[in-house]
Amino acid sequence: MSYLAFCTFDLKNASSQDYKNAYADLEEMGLRKVQTSDNGGDVVIPTTSAMGAFKGSSSGEVRDYVRNKVKAAFAARRFNSEIFVAVGENWAWGATTT
Structure with a gap:
């Protein structure tokens, strides 16, 4: 089954390069800052957030997998x-600006 994972984070005392590295690590594991909407347009997720679809047997399993991967990547840095x-599991998302 496919699940949507949304991850938001805060880096303490981090530089702009640290944030670039964090986004690169997230992208590598399937969490992206830019998503494609149902109508085909690109949507940028708000700052310090990323999301992606993952396969798994439960939302808890996917949550633990994603959380552990992000934690390990950030700890390595x-x-x-x-x-x-x-x-x-059953998700819908949308974005807008003001």
């Missing part, structure tokens, strides 16, 4: 961070 991961 010695980031001091806060990480929040939410996973849903």
Whole structure:
């Protein structure tokens, strides 16, 4: 089954390069800052967030997998961070600006 994982994070005392590296790590594991909407347009997820679709047997399993992957990637870079991961089975998302 496919699940949508949304990850938001905060890096403490980080440089702009640290954030670039964090986004590169997230992209490598399937969490992207730019998503394609149902109508085909690109949507940029708000700052310090990324999301992606993952296969798994439960939302809890996918949550743990994604959270552990993000934690390991950030720990390998010695980031001091806060990480929040939410996973849903039947999902819809949208974006807008003001």
